[in-house]
Amino acid sequence: MNSAYRAYAAKRLFQAVVVILLAYVLTFVVVSILPGDPITNVLRNPQSGFSEEEIAEIIAAQGLDRPVLVQLWSSLSAFLTGDLGISMRSHRPVATLIGEVLPSTLILAASGLLVALVLAVVIAYGTRFLPKRYGQGLLRGFPSLFLSVPNFVIGLVLIHIFGFQLGIFRVIEPDSFWATFFAAIALGIPISAQIAEVLIANLDHEADQEYAAVARSRGLSKARLFARHLLKPSSLPVVTVIALTIGELLGGSLITETVFGRTGIGSLVQRSVSTQDLPVLQAVVSLAAVVFVVVNLIADLVYPLLDPRVKLLGTPQRRPVTADDNSSGIPTAVTS
Amino acid sequence: MIDRLFFSSLSRRRLLTATSALAFAALVTTMQPSPAFSADTPVEGGDITFLIDSLGDTWIPNNSAISSFQGHIWGHVTDKLLYVDADGKVSPWIAERWEQNDTATEFTLHLKSGVTFSDGTPVDASAVVANLDIWYAGRKKEGINPIGLFPKTYDHAEAVDATTVKVIFKKPTLGLIPTLGYHGSILISPKTLAQPATDQADLSKTSGSGPYVVESWKEGDFVKLVKRKDYNWGPAAVGQTGPAHLDSITYKLVSEPSLRVASVQSEQADVAYNASPQELVTLQDDGFTVATPRYLGFVNGLAINTKLAPYDDVKVRQALQSGINRQEIIDTVYTPDWKLATSFIQSNVPGATDHSDLLAYNPEKSEKLLDEDGWVKGADGIRTKDGKALTLTLHSNPYLATSKSVDELIAQQLGKIGWKVNIQAYDVVTFGEKVKYGGPAIPAYEVTRSFIDAGTVAGILTNANNGENWFALDERDAKLNELRDKIAGAASIDARAPLLDELQKYILEQGYFIPRTQIVQRIYVQSPKLKNVTYNGIGYASYYTAWKSE
Numbered sequence: 029m030n031s032a033y034r035a036y037a038a039k040r041l042f043q044a045v046v047v048i049l050l051a052y053v054l055t056f057v058v059v060s061i062l063p064g065d066p067i068t069n070v071l072r073n074p075q076s077g078f079s080e081e082e083i084a085e086i087i088a089a090q091g092l093d094r095p096v097l098v099q100l101w102s103s104l105s106a107f108l109t110g111d112l113g114i115s116m117r118s119h120r121p122v123a124t125l126i127g128e129v130l131p132s133t134l135i136l137a138a139s140g141l142l143v144a145l146v147l148a149v150v151i152a153y154g155t156r157f158l159p160k161r162y163g164q165g166l167l168r169g170f171p172s173l174f175l176s177v178p179n180f181v182i183g184l185v186l187i188h189i190f191g192f193q194l195g196i197f198r199v200i201e202p203d204s205f206w207a208t209f210f211a212a213i214a215l216g217i218p219i220s221a222q223i224a225e226v227l228i229a230n231l232d233h234e235a236d237q238e239y240a241a242v243a244r245s246r247g248l249s250k251a252r253l254f255a256r257h258l259l260k261p262s263s264l265p266v267v268t269v270i271a272l273t274i275g276e277l278l279g280g281s282l283i284t285e286t287v288f289g290r291t292g293i294g295s296l297v298q299r300s301v302s303t304q305d306l307p308v309l310q311a312v313v314s315l316a317a318v319v320f321v322v323v324n325l326i327a328d329l330v331y332p333l334l335d336p337r338v339k340l341l342g343t344p345q346r347r348p349v350t351a352d353d354n355s356s357g358i359p360t361a362v363t364s
Numbered sequence: 365m366i367d368r369l370f371f372s373s374l375s376r377r378r379l380l381t382a383t384s385a386l387a388f389a390a391l392v393t394t395m396q397p398s399p400a401f402s403a404d405t406p407v408e409g410g411d412i413t414f415l416i417d418s419l420g421d422t423w424i425p426n427n428s429a430i431s432s433f434q435g436h437i438w439g440h441v442t443d444k445l446l447y448v449d450a451d452g453k454v455s456p457w458i459a460e461r462w463e464q465n466d467t468a469t470e471f472t473l474h475l476k477s478g479v480t481f482s483d484g485t486p487v488d489a490s491a492v493v494a495n496l497d498i499w500y501a502g503r504k505k506e507g508i509n510p511i512g513l514f515p516k517t518y519d520h521a522e523a524v525d526a527t528t529v530k531v532i533f534k535k536p537t538l539g540l541i542p543t544l545g546y547h548g549s550i551l552i553s554p555k556t557l558a559q560p561a562t563d564q565a566d567l568s569k570t571s572g573s574g575p576y577v578v579e580s581w582k583e584g585d586f587v588k589l590v591k592r593k594d595y596n597w598g599p600a601a602v603g604q605t606g607p608a609h610l611d612s613i614t615y616k617l618v619s620e621p622s623l624r625v626a627s628v629q630s631e632q633a634d635v636a637y638n639a640s641p642q643e644l645v646t647l648q649d650d651g652f653t654v655a656t657p658r659y660l661g662f663v664n665g666l667a668i669n670t671k672l673a674p675y676d677d678v679k680v681r682q683a684l685q686s687g688i689n690r691q692e693i694i695d696t697v698y699t700p701d702w703k704l705a706t707s708f709i710q711s712n713v714p715g716a717t718d719h720s721d722l723l724a725y726n727p728e729k730s731e732k733l734l735d736e737d738g739w740v741k742g743a744d745g746i747r748t749k750d751g752k753a754l755t756l757t758l759h760s761n762p763y764l765a766t767s768k769s770v771d772e773l774i775a776q777q778l779g780k781i782g783w784k785v786n787i788q789a790y791d792v793v794t795f796g797e798k799v800k801y802g803g804p805a806i807p808a809y810e811v812t813r814s815f816i817d818a819g820t821v822a823g824i825l826t827n828a829n830n831g832e833n834w835f836a837l838d839e840r841d842a843k844l845n846e847l848r849d850k851i852a853g854a855a856s857i858d859a860r861a862p863l864l865d866e867l868q869k870y871i872l873e874q875g876y877f878i879p880r881t882q883i884v885q886r887i888y889v890q891s892p893k894l895k896n897v898t899y900n901g902i903g904y905a906s907y908y909t910a911w912k913s914e
Contacts, residue, residue: 063797071509072796078512079832089504117421118583119507119565128582187623192630199627200413200616289618291585299584303421 037325044321051317052107053100055310060096065304067092067116103310113307117300122311125296132203133292136211136284137277141270143216148223148266149259155228156235156258157250168228174221179280183214183287202290211288215280219273226269230262264331271327274320410912411612412634412894415624419584419617423567425556426502427509429548432885436637437587437615438550439904442572445473445492447599448545448901452660452714455601458487458551458573459544468536468855473544475527479597481553483571489523494554496521496531506561511548513816515539536853538860539817546816547902573597575608575908586616602898602909609911628652628889634912635905636889641766644699644887653890656701657899658882660713661814662821663705664764665879667834669802669809674754679737681875684756687730687781688774690723693881697769705879707868712901714857715818717865722872723879730781739782747782754782759799760789761810770880802836809834812883814902818864822848825871835876843870 067090071083078086087093106113112122154167190196190210197206234240235258243257282294293312300308420434421427425442428434445459459473479487500518502510517535524530531540543549553571556564563569567581575598576589590612598605616633618624624636625643629650639647644654674680694702703711706718739747739754747754756778760768768789775785790798801809811834815821826848827833839845847867854860871877886903897910 063794067507069792069796071512078509082510082512086504086509090507114562119422119424119427119561120583121562125583129584188626192626195630198632199623199630200415200618200633286619289616289620289623291582291617295584 037329040321040325040328044318044325047321048314048317049104051313052104052310055313056100056103056306059304059306059309060099062304065092065116065306069303103307107310107314112311115300115305115308117303117305117308122307125308126293126311126315129292129296132290133278133281133285133294135208136215136281136290136292139208139212140215140219140277140280140284141273143212144220144223144273145270147216147220148227151220151224152227152231152262153254156231157254171221171225171228174217174224177218178283179214179218180283180287182217183211183284186210186214187288199289202288207288207290211284211290214287215277215284218280219276222273222276223266223269226265227262230265231258234258234262267327267330271324274323275316278316278319406609406896407911407913408609410610411614412610412907412910412912413614413616413632414635414637414907415618415627415633416615416637417617417619417621417624419587419615422565423570423583424508424561424564425550425552425570426498426511426548427507429511429550430513435547435902435904437567437578437589438572439547439574439900439906440576440589440613440908441570441574441578442550442552443479443487443574443597444545444549444551445475446541446545447601448542448660449601450657450899450901450903451712452542452901453601454541454545455599457545457599458492458597462541464541466855468538468540469533471531471533471540472524473529473531475529476597477527479573480594481551481555481571481573482577482592483553483555485553485555485571486526487551487573488526489529491554492529492551493521493523494557495549495551496529498557499549503561508561508564513546513548513820514543536855538819538854538857542817545901547900547904576613579612584617586614588612588614598908602906604909608908610907613907625889628891631891634891634894637886638765639887639889641698641702641887644701644889647889651892653888653892653894653897654701655888655890655897655899655905656699656884657886657903657905658703658710658712658884659814659886659903660816660901661710661883662811663708663710663879664761664767664770664810664812664881664883665705665708665877666758666808667801667811668876668878669807669836670840670876671802671836672804672807674749674752675807677737678874679733680739680754681878682873683730683733683737683781684778684878685722685872685875686724686726686733687778687783688878688880689725689777690879690881691725692777693770693773696773697766698881698884702884703882705882708871708877708879709818709821709868710882713818715861715864717868719869719872722869727777727781734782741782745779745782746784753784755784755786756807757786757788757805758808759795759806759810760787761812762790762792762795764810764812764883764885767810767812774880801832801834808878811877812885814885819851819854819860821864822851822867825876828852837876841874 068083068087071078071086103113114120115122115125118125151167151170155164158164158167187199187210191199197204197210201207202211240253240257243253278293281292282297284290285292285294286298296308297312299305300312414436416433416436418433420431423434425438429438443458445457447455447457449455458476458479460476461474463472464470473492475487475489475492481487485491496518498508499511499514502508515533515537517533517537519532519534521529521531533540551573556570559569567578567587570578575592575595577592579588579590581587591608591610593607595607596605618627621638621640625639625647627633628636629652648654668675668681670676690704694700694704704720705723706720707716709716711718734747734754737749739749741747758771758774760771768787771787775787778785799806799809815824823831825831825834826844827838828845828848837844847863847870851860851863851867854863888905890897893913895911895913898906898908900906
């Protein structure tokens with residue numbers, strides 16, 4: 029790794045820290061201006077049998093009646109020392125709560141992404157090389173179709189057919205292999221649409237290039253042409269799309285987890301939003317900011333490796349640019 | 365030779381007779397109940413899965429014991445001092461007998477010996493004192509709340525000896541005895557209670573003395589309970605004191621209601637909690653067991669704000685009382701499993717009396733009362749008086765899924781009489797902030813509330829002793845206050861009964877409380893294989909006595 033890479037990484041890391049802190053403070057502000065809090069909401073349930081005076085006493089005992097800025101400072105200073113705090117809802121350490129559910133979400137998100145990639149490549153290949161009589165034109169409509177069907181609908185249909193009708197998986201065991209497989213399909217289908225659209229457009233472009241014509245004239249089979257010559261240059265913008273879909277993967281996993289009954293970050297966020305559990309929300313939003321920033325950083329750093337036409341220039345101020353583009357601009361990797 | 369003799373002696377008639385006899389014998393044999401498979405014979409072993417729509421918030425015992433969701437788990441992991449059945453009848457459990465003084469300020473509990481928590485600590489007098497103290501006071505700074513409905517008149521408790529506890533109150537507290545069987549009053553090991561709140565919130569670190577122990581759990585996902593083999597102190601009232609029959613119970617969160625029911629239908633699970641009322645008839649027809657136990661408490665109804673015009677007028681309140689067709693609510697929104705209200709408290713509460721006559725649907729009476737009171741029907745069908753329309757705003761209760769549907773039906777019914785009814789639905793948080801008893805823009809507050817003892821009702825309705833002042837009467841109604849004080853001071857159930865009857869009649873006659881229907885807050889759809897499930901006074905299903913048939 030040369031000095032340009034190190035400087036670039038340091039700059040992006042600094043930006044990441046600022047983004048994370050801003051996300052933390054913004055979450056605090058947004059949740060704080062909403063009426064109620066997890067403790068009052070529970071105490072106000074008529075079944076609890078507490079009078080308003082008793083509720084006020086309990087709120088004061090836990091310091092929730094302190095000025096908002098004092099509460100923010102105390103929360104932020106703990107966060108800066110690595111203490112994510114205690115969940116107001118469950119009274120358990122936030123780090124423990126996240127640690128319990130994170131693996132499930134990572135498995136689902138990774139499987140969903142894998143499904144999306146495989147589907148996108150298959151669709152893109154089909155649109156290019158499938159004979160017209162086998163529905164080549166139909167395949168081009170798939171991305172629009174996938175985008176227009178919400179993943180919870182796909183999830184419910186999959187559960188009904190494969191869970192209840194065919195009995196391939198038990199609905200009440202959502203972490204089993206087959207349940208995870210179908211949850212990944214539900215999550216991956218809408219995301220595959222975006223990747224497929226970009227891939228199809230780039231394949232069309234690359235297939236018209238001279239090098240493709242040369243390869244074809246040498247008698248290369250369609251599959252070899254696709255795998256050896258067209259796929260790699262066409263996938264370059266896909267890296268950016270994948271980085272951008274991380275947000276959708278996280279958002280989609282929330283819905284997919286709820287439909288399939290999986291316990292992950294999505295269900296933790298859902299419970300925390302509905303009960304206004306501020307410490308958990310702040311930690312999860314900060315975590316999401318970290319993931320988002322890191323994934324985009326990785327995407328930028330991977331660019332030069334995938335396309336030799338992209339290179340980083342050697343000073344700390346410089347950014348990844350194409351060989352024929354020396355002007356200053358957006359600090360991301362670009363292609364010619 | 366032998367063969368020939370055999371066949372030659374077996375004529376067609378004989379063959380027919382023999383075959384018929386054999387068939388008849390087989391039929392008789394199969395018709396007789398086989399001891400091994402009889403529905404009444406418990407089957408040892410087996411595992412069940414209970415699908416639930418939430419696993420609540422925290423697992424701190426004090427904060428979660430009364431949860432509609434976690435209460436199911438606590439009911440199997442912990443015991444109570446006394447048992448309250450579905451009819452509100454109190455019977456011994458961990459306390460095998462009890463006494464009280466003449467003024468109901470001092471109670472003595474005699475505990476069973478040999479009872480232990482799952483961590484090995486004995487359930488003795490000092491453990492019971494530790495529990496009573498934390499139910500009353502909690503540890504507020506740590507976030508451990510008191511039990512809201514535990515008597516506020518508690519003074520202290522002391523261990524007389526290993527199996528005797530004396531509980532002292534500042535004022536007469538007849539409600540203690542039923543309180544000890546209430547879902548909030550779960551016995552937890554003193555070792556657990558001594559832990560900080562963050563440890564109490566970890567279910568695996570909590571020990572009770574119940575028939576099941578927590579084997580594993582994951583927050584917001586599942587709780588798996590396994591049988592405690594040495595359990596031998598169940599409540600005699602359920603007909604069993606030894607270990608449970610089922611090996612394990614898994615409570616699994618499935619938030620989508622249709623998935624819960626479909627999982628039971630496809631035999632992937634055994635119980636679905638909180639199915640939609642509209643599905644119940646079909647499920648029953650398909651052979652599934654549907655249980656809709658009622659809890660002990662107030663019926664679902666409206667507490668009227670008497671400070672707000674026109675509900676400061678008794679005739680308007682009385683017109684409201686007779687203007688609601690309660691049978692139509694049951695026929696339209698619910699199923700025959702729901703019962704008509706007969707008072708403002710559920711009919712299974714000890715002390716509840718039947719005042720159905722005061723709740724009969726009589727729109728003619730309502731119209732007459734409003735006419736007499738000067739409310740004139742306009743061209744649009746809305747009544748007005750002194751230029752003001754007869755309006756009612758209903759705030760649907762977010763804790764009851766069917767609340768808005770009932771409100772819509774009531775709006776139609778009252779609309780025929782001349783009311784203009786507005787319906788406002790809020791989420792739980794906004795409802796808690798904006799909708800309060802006697803609030804400035806809240807003519808009616810929709811009640812869904814259980815309670816332990818009918819004796820506490822009068823205190824809740826008025827503002828005495830930090831009461832909730834449901835009708836915003838403050839001290840204005842001398843008769844209600846007199847009844848409240850007499851009920852609070854009654855030293856025996858017998859002396860209290862006629863006072864409670866008078867209170868119910870008075871509240872309904874005055875139109876302070878407008879009942880809708882008796883409430884069913886817990887709905888269970890169960891596999892037909894699951895037998896002998898019991899329900900306590902709060903409507904929780906107990907699988908301690910249950911088994912799964914072959």
